Amino acid sequence: MDTETAWKHLTDRVRELKDLGGIDGLLEWDQHVWMPAAGGAYRGRHKALISRLLHEGLVDPALGEWLDTVAADPATAADPVRTAAVRNLRRQRDRACKLPASLVQAQAQATSDGFAAWVQARGSEDYAAFAGPLSHIVDLARQEAACLGPVAHPYDALVGRHDPGMDLARLQGLFTPLTAALVDLLDRIRGAAPLAPHPVAVPVDAQRRIHRRVAQALGFDLERGRLDEAHHPFTMGVGPQDVRLTTRYFPGDLLAGLLGTVHEAGHGMYEQGMPEALAGSTVDDAASTGMHESQSRFWENVIGRSRPFLAWLQGVVREEAGVEFDLDAVYASANRVAPSHIRVEADEVTYNLHIALRARLEAALLGGDLSVAELPGAWDDLAQELLGLRPERPSQGVLQDVHWGAGLLGYFPSYTLGNVYAAALSERLSADLPDLWPRVGQADFAPVLGWLRDKVHARGHLQDGAELVAALCPGRDPVAAFVAHVEARHGRLYGVARG
């Protein structure tokens, strides 16, 4: 078979796999937004079927032959799209070939059951009711790691599927200095005068308008997407023209929900900015989960918690809700540092400590150093050590996140990768756009989104996330960029900045 024929077959197959992924996205979105609880059993079957079809499409020997044909052509090396396509697809295919269909199907069922068990267990503060399903999920994840091996640690196999090239050793090299710097900053902040929370109460009806207006102003296209409510907000790409954000509304605290919408809009704009012209190449995809998270964190934290953004928001809230707020107080509140139990409510300084906690526990579970029965105690001890707080009930601790019940072991580190990538990218963006902040103050977000489209979104998955950040920010350690960011924002706000 000649290269062009093989490439044609390959891209047709990739498009089909992408369509199956879009269908799976709708099944998942619906499950969290609209599905009646009783629908869970069949939804599990539906998702298992799609997983099996995805698996069959990847392990098909014909796909291996097309890949070999394209890879063997010397012209491929000179074509960055085909080179990336071969690399990306080989990874997916190798992974699928190594995982038996029975394991994949068992995982789909276990995570569907696990999600339902988590909802139930969290509602009744009953960790014991979740321990069985979670043990099953952990067992299956260990089996998965064993199939994918050889790796230095089972956790590597799980982390690598979200952020290729990342492993436990590299994560430790990142979390060790980051945790030290954050604990040090947190100590200094604890010694400074505390800042007060300053929630802005806005009726939910007006909040709905404000959320939509803000998402649109940033550049999220609501004609090619939606914004709905979900208990645990997330973003889902059903197709490149159909990207769905979810959020929450808190009547007493506009920003608590709104910054979530800004976060999800960051994910959504990345999805909407994928290079559709490269459809079928696997390059029309995120560079990594960490890179996806960098987009949401950039908009939520770098932009959304900035003073110029909040100054613009002041006018929006006045117009939409007739509510006035004190900019200084709201800026201080939005950047207030206060260790708390719940990750999704954490400030920028303590957030990564929540992740460090989870990453350590996950690695210990996967490595067999910690049992599911011991998990709640280990969680509480680590929360005490890193955050200085001990959960009073499971929903404040081990049952707070959906991830483990949904089978997303090894996912948490991508949040921290997102934070540090966002800091590095924002340094480069500030250098390229010297009038960044005056523009943000005027809600002129187009140059910011334009920069991200050009440097990040349009490049899709030509490079992995870490490579792309290194290429955009040569010689800059993203952890150092993040520490500089929190020192400059939070250290300064509390009058304890260092460096």
Add this chain to the structure above:
Amino acid sequence: MDTETAWKHLTDRVRELKDLGGIDGLLEWDQHVWMPAAGGAYRGRHKALISRLLHEGLVDPALGEWLDTVAADPATAADPVRTAAVRNLRRQRDRACKLPASLVQAQAQATSDGFAAWVQARGSEDYAAFAGPLSHIVDLARQEAACLGPVAHPYDALVGRHDPGMDLARLQGLFTPLTAALVDLLDRIRGAAPLAPHPVAVPVDAQRRIHRRVAQALGFDLERGRLDEAHHPFTMGVGPQDVRLTTRYFPGDLLAGLLGTVHEAGHGMYEQGMPEALAGSTVDDAASTGMHESQSRFWENVIGRSRPFLAWLQGVVREEAGVEFDLDAVYASANRVAPSHIRVEADEVTYNLHIALRARLEAALLGGDLSVAELPGAWDDLAQELLGLRPERPSQGVLQDVHWGAGLLGYFPSYTLGNVYAAALSERLSADLPDLWPRVGQADFAPVLGWLRDKVHARGHLQDGAELVAALCPGRDPVAAFVAHVEARHGRLYGVARG
């Protein structure tokens, strides 16, 4: 291969096809309820992919072998479930095997184009803009009939896919006496004192509560389903535990939307009542499209427009909305007979005349006795003949329904089958439950639903719709039952009842 192994393979396959159908249902539901317009292109791809997978699953030669093995075993004849399974699945498979993929693809494209052309043409009252796409759809339908043949008339092949065993000759035997009786009753009603419309205005918020309360009272399980809004209401089974109704709310006219919810709840309760224990057998399915429609029509018309139901509703509306209505006036309004242009707004007496008109025109188009160019004139003449009205513009006539543009030729007769089946079933139900109406007046619908569950729902697709009605109502002509129903209700209301 032994019979039990073949049966196991067969039921596994059927479960998988059913899961694909559920996924397709969610794609369709979402498209009409939540999907952003721009998502349509990819939704088309997603649906085409599911269609292809369904087709591949049906034409797979292995399925044919399993069917042959089960059918050849003498024990199968003694097992009604397996006998029905072989018959039902053979029909689906034969159809899939007989239709070339090129035709199926051409039809998918033609109906996608046809739907868009219909929307455009209806908006601009321009039938000529629809004639080309419709001609193509009719040509393809004739090709389809030729592939599925041999049949006495091309229309038979199209009608039979919705109501197995039904054909043009049987439909003519049904429509001829039905039309004569309805035209006769309509003539008498025209000579009587007219009844006034009496809409009940209720704020939409209260209507939402009322719709949910009514659907639940009838027996629709909202824990295993949903109720949402859609421009054109429909019901979708995503799975047996996840059945979704859609409806509309008219602030000025509660019943205009509420009877739609009652109708959809009828469909939904049938879906929720399918015999799940028979999953994988094809027997956990509707007996026919006409039987599905009988369930919605029974609840909407026989129950929902009855005086005892409306008397109960009076109290519900008082409680939920603080609105009083005049029971006599509302009962008369709900059963008012007034020929009008639009089928979906028609009363029980004229509704089947709208269907008779469409069935005649469809059969003539398929048989080559009528050209697409002649269709509008033929429509207007028939409307004059049957309804005594001549459309003033295409949207009042030939362009009013979505069906033809969407390729649903041969679907309309199922609506009338539903009406006449509902009348026959309600006669039998009244005989079995002598205190039916006092119970309805007390919102004690459980015995009614219980009867339907037992006699109809639990029997799934053991028999085709017409067979099941004949078995439940031996010796009773459903057309005669329907005519008796409208004479008793509408004839009496207008003081012109006969017989």
